[in-house]
Amino acid sequence: MPLRKNKKIWVYFFLFILCGTFSNKYLNNINFPKIKKIEVLGLEENNKIRLSEKLSYLKQQNLLILDQDKIKNILNSNYLIEKYFIVKEYPSSLKFKIIKTKFLANLSKDGKLFFLGSNGKLIETQKSLENIPFVFGEFNEVEFFIFKSIIDDTSSLDYKEIKNLFFFPSGRWDFETHSDQLIKLPKVKIRESLELYSKIKKDETFSNAKVIDLRQINQLVINE
Incomplete structure (x- = not known):
């Protein structure tokens, strides 16, 4: 009986490794949407350009998975911003709608x-x-x-x-x-x-x- 149990354990372990390997290969072959365009709205042209440059690191990143904390830090450090809205436009655009402070x-x-x-x-x-x-x-x-x-x-x-x-x-x-x-x-x-x-x-x-x-x-x- 102990021998049969050991065989079952090894079979399950082998199947787990096989399925995991297959899943990883499958995920690696999926083309997740990458950010190609970043648009900033609501600021004057020179301030828009400066903010766009700070956000340019987002290009080619996964549109589905973003580091929200890093984005918040960049936007909150801009004292011209009262409020902001982030809009994902599939397949490859990220839009920042800015409400400028008065x-x-x-x-x-x-x-x-x-x-x-x-x-x-x-x-x-x-x-x-x-x-x-x-x-x-x-x-x-x-x-x-x-x-x-x-x-x-x-x-x-x-x-x-x-x-x-x-x-x-x-x-x-x-x-x-x-x-x-x-x-x-x-x-x-x-x-x-x-x-x-x-x-x-x-x-x-x-x-x-x-x-x-x-x-x-x-x-x-x-x-x-």
Whole structure:
């Protein structure tokens, strides 16, 4: 009986090796789709070319099996990108659909000029944009986005009206409009103060005011 069992074991082992060898040969002969074309959409031409060059290593790789982590690292390291979608187009194309971040503010840091993007990242630039405000002061991105969301929720105040934003160590914000009017805000009840300013700016009595001080609750100070 032990001899028969040993023979059976050897037979099964031989069949396992034979089937494995056959399967490997079969898999090696399969032509998996290889990437021949990489297309980047949603960026300006020069940025598109740079990103395409970083992704060019994907050419001739298996379209079915991609190193997702490596691709994510490349895309996330590009601060111009807000969101992205990767589309496989068989048999041999890979398309990257990019949603570019929106530039919300200009700022200077360590002697360099940056845009603050809607993705919360700083994008270095050589020239500021006139259609977005310049931010002064040491602030973090969270503080900025909280303040901007309050502005956006104020129905009669347009973010585009703001020329400069000033952040103070106390956590307080001031802003200057394109009509050179400086509005000083309190640290708390910012929303209520902005609503009050929205009403004031409609009143022609205050059209020549250079400074509107709303720092004191229930108190308005005007300087012409």
